[in-house]
Amino acid sequence: xxxxxxxxxxxxxxxxxxLLAGCAGKLPQTxxxxxxxxxxxxxxxxxxxxxxxxxxVDADIRLSWDVxxxxxxxxxxLQVQQPALLRFAASDPLGRSLLLAVSDGTTFTxxxxxxxxxYRGRTDSKxxxxxxxxxxxxxxxxxxxxxxxxxxxxxxxxxxxxxSGEDFWYTWQDDRAMRxxxxxxxxxxxxxxxxxxxxxxEELLELRYADSTREAQSGYRWPGTxxxxxxxxxxxxxxxxxxxxxxxxxxxxxxxxxxxPHFTIEQVD
Numbered sequence: 341x342x343x344x345x346x347x348x349x350x351x352x353x354x355x356x357x358x359l360l361a362g363c364a365g366k367l368p369q370t371x372x373x374x375x376x377x378x379x380x381x382x383x384x385x386x387x388x389x390x391x392x393x394x395x396x397v398d399a400d401i402r403l404s405w406d407v408x409x410x411x412x413x414x415x416x417x418l419q420v421q422q423p424a425l426l427r428f429a430a431s432d433p434l435g436r437s438l439l440l441a442v443s444d445g446t447t448f449t450x451x452x453x454x455x456x457x458x459y460r461g462r463t464d465s466k467x468x469x470x471x472x473x474x475x476x477x478x479x480x481x482x483x484x485x486x487x488x489x490x491x492x493x494x495x496x497x498x499x500x501x502x503x504s505g506e507d508f509w510y511t512w513q514d515d516r517a518m519r520x521x522x523x524x525x526x527x528x529x530x531x532x533x534x535x536x537x538x539x540x541x542e543e544l545l546e547l548r549y550a551d552s553t554r555e556a557q558s559g560y561r562w563p564g565t566x567x568x569x570x571x572x573x574x575x576x577x578x579x580x581x582x583x584x585x586x587x588x589x590x591x592x593x594x595x596x597x598x599x600x601p602h603f604t605i606e607q608v609d
Contacts (some may be wrong), residue, residue, distance in 0.1 A: 366543065368509050368521055368535070370500035380526075381499035381508040388529055389495070393488050394560040396421035400556035401581055403430070407575025414438065415582075420485060424478040425595045441599040445478035449597045458599035459608050466607035473572035475518065475536055475544040485579070487531040487549040487563045494520065507532065518544075530561070536570070545570040558587045 367521045373381060397420050404413035419427040424445025441450040443463060450459040461467050463478050476484065481491045497510035502523060510522045521535040530552055536545040551564030562584055568577040599605055 341363075347560070362368045365543075368500075368523065368533075369503035370509050371503060371505070373499060373501050376503060378499060381510075384508060384524055384526065384529055385494075385497060385499060385510055387491070388524060388531075391488070391529075392560070393471075393486070394558065394562070396587055396589050397482075397562060398485065398585040398588070398590065399562075399581050400583045400585075404578045404580070405575060407573070414564060419590055419594055420482045421590055421595070424481065424517070425590075426481065427595055427597075439599060442595050443478065444590070444595060451597065451599050451603065456600075456603050458603050460605060460606045461608040465609050470570050473544065475538070475572050477516070484534065484545075485566060487534075487547075487552070487564075487566070489520075489522070497522070543570050544572045553581075556586055557582050560587045562587075 345512050370426060397418070399418050402413060403416055407413065414430045415433075416430040419425075425443070425493075427440075427442045429440045432438055436480070437453045439450070439452050439454070441448060443465065447462055448460070448468060459467065463472070480490060493514060494510065494512050495511040499521075500511070502509055507526045508524050510524065511520065513519050517539040519537045519539075519541070521533075521537070522531060523533040524530065526534050531549055533549070534545075534547045535543060536547075537543050540592045541588050546569050548567045549563040549565070550567075552561045553564055554561050562581065564581050566579040568579070569575065
């Protein structure tokens with residue numbers, strides 16, 4: 341379901357709470373694999389699934405958007421932790437808080453400091469899905485931002501050769517009947533693109549990844565740029581990671597939020 345343009349800024353912020361060839365808004369163009377290349381592709385995918393992944397990220401980001409002629413950008417801090425915890429805080433150039441949102445994957449609290457108002461509700465509510473597409477399950481957000489797949493997904497993915505003759509595509513269907521198409525770079529084994537399509541074959545989301553860096557202390561890699569587009573967005577979001585502080589697990593209090601006492605609070609459906 342396309343995100344309403346009037347609410348796009350807040351949707352973009354929450355999405356973060358929520359690259360590059362062969363996507364183009366439709367099924368990827370592929371070629372059949374020779375037996376040798378099929379074995380190579382299978383080995384690459386197995387190594388990708390078995391790679392050690394972080395369980396949390398604490399980072400400064402810059403979020404920009406381009407939707408139906410509306411363009412903008414903001415600085416923000418982002419904390420995301422498996423299985424479905426997130427905290428997103430956007431600020432203006434002077435460092436003043438604009439919007440803060442937290443979620444445990446089931447419920448959320450969103451505080452808009454610009455109007456002194458807070459929203460509370462469930463992540464399966466119509467309100468939340470106006471800002472974060474229904475296609476993005478809370479448990480999938482961390483993996484989507486990090487350029488990997490959750491444990492247990494993609495084990496039976498079917499490989500194919502990218503039309504360029506270099507990289508490999510992998511396709512599978514999840515338990516929601518969503519179809520995934522993932523492009524891995526043949527040389528590095530990193531995810532370059534993730535297409536998410538509904539059961540009718542309509543592209544809901546396209547995520548493209550680039551500029552990955554390795555955090556020195558943990559050795560984990562994280563994409564420096566994620567570009568998100570698709571029918572569920574009606575435009576483009578770009579997340580640029582300016583600094584990764586840590587992949588260490590965060591305190592539970594990080595993901596709790598009590599609005600200031602003078603703010604009005606609205607329970608939303």
